Amino acid sequence: MKKHIKHDPQACSKKMLPIQDALEILSGKWKLPILVALMFDVKRFSDLSKEIPRITDRMLSKELKDLEMNKLVKRTVYDTFPVTVEYTMTEYGRSLKKVIEALGEWGEKHREKIMSE
């Protein structure tokens, strides 16, 4: 039985906040699929709807709005008929790549570990 060292809760929550911010931005069932779909290409609403299995229009619309608010995705409307709207990943959105890769690498290892137990 080891000694229990007290943590400084102030310093701790200071570190926690950005972590939880980041996590919240990626959280939910659909944010990652959308971001990954946009990581390499520009896409329209209907493209995303087709490419992301089982997502509803409502969710897609809602999540895209969220991502736009956080400046990860840019929305461009073209004055065509019918209207077309393009969604692009911003440079800033691309800065998430490292985070997503870190998650992916760890997730891969985790799959192996849990499968082989």
Next chain:
Amino acid sequence: MKKHIKHDPQACSKKMLPIQDALEILSGKWKLPILVALMFDVKRFSDLSKEIPRITDRMLSKELKDLEMNKLVKRTVYDTFPVTVEYTMTEYGRSLKKVIEALGEWGEKHREKIMSE
């Protein structure tokens, strides 16, 4: 208006699965606070309960069970009076450090960006 290149949905979902696994393990309101609290010290149930503001016993118990199942945390019972139970981060749990740091760094930048818009 750019060309739209089709993505291979098979290859895409293959990459997505581990990312979502990782995200699921960290998801929810309390997983990260618990992991961060255990990152440096061994802690008992009551220590964690005190250190993590506003967490209920029910949630703490539930989330610790989850983390234990995923081999991120180890639970050790000591035959004292009253019983004491220690929670330790496993070596494997520590392997999440890089992911958490990546999240933290990005979250920090994001805070600055959003605040200064």
Next chain:
DNA sequence: TATAGCACTATACTCTAGTATAGTACTTAC
């Protein structure tokens, strides 16, 4: 004998994320 501390569990509730389904506004092509 009563009380207090530890590590939970039980029950009931609320609230939010996500689903299901349908409908809108616009215009061009038939």
Next chain:
DNA sequence: GTAAGTACTATACTAGAGTATAGTGCTATA
């Protein structure tokens, strides 16, 4: 004039995450 395509919005529902509150079993100390 009506059908079809695009990018949504509205409404209603469901399920699961999280909250609030109370109670359990153990025993050492007062």
